[in-house]
Amino acid sequence: MLPSRIPFGLSQEQFRQRYQRCLGRASAHLIQQLRELITRPVPSTINAAQVQIFLEEEGQRRPSIWVYFQGENNKVDPADQSIFPGRSLEISTGLVRMDAFDEHYFSDPEFAGTDLIANILKAWFAECWWKAGGWSYAVPATVWVHDGLGDGQSIELSEPR
Numbered sequence: 001m002l003p004s005r006i007p008f009g010l011s012q013e014q015f016r017q018r019y020q021r022c023l024g025r026a027s028a029h030l031i032q033q034l035r036e037l038i039t040r041p042v043p044s045t046i047n048a049a050q051v052q053i054f055l056e057e058e059g060q061r062r063p064s065i066w067v068y069f070q071g072e073n074n075k076v077d078p079a080d081q082s083i084f085p086g087r088s089l090e091i092s093t094g095l096v097r098m099d100a101f102d103e104h105y106f107s108d109p110e111f112a113g114t115d116l117i118a119n120i121l122k123a124w125f126a127e128c129w130w131k132a133g134g135w136s137y138a139v140p141a142t143v144w145v146h147d148g149l150g151d152g153q154s155i156e157l158s159e160p161r
Helices: 012-038 113-131
Strands: 048-052 064-071 088-091 139-146
Touching: 048 088, 048 113, 088 113, 113 139
Parallel strands: 048 139
Antiparallel strands: 048 064, 064 088
16 A cells, blocks of 8 residues: 555644554554564663654654663774664664655644654654563663654653662
């Protein structure tokens, strides 16, 4: 099934529902990716994991989601595929065939489509993380949308320690 092009004209509630349906179609893929991530060994040198969702201001491109592992003595080593302090990994979302929404949803300041999708994406990611078993993750983990888009708040993904 080919992605649809969604013309401008939906109400904010219709837009939310349509965007959530698009994400719902990719949930199984994201949950599987997160299960694989969550089962990877996390060394004791990691003290937190931070997930960031990146959006284009115009909202036209698919969001990208990255997890950043934090700890003392961060390093950069693209050859090392393990989890270590300073490591960042892009998470495959499965959104490659997502419907394309008209640019007016994102350029119209009264509609505020970018802020709407920011909050929807953050909640969707958190739900998928928890379904993948992430509440008991080895280190504290949070998700937020880069640049403070949406409500600017983070969501705790794992049990506070």
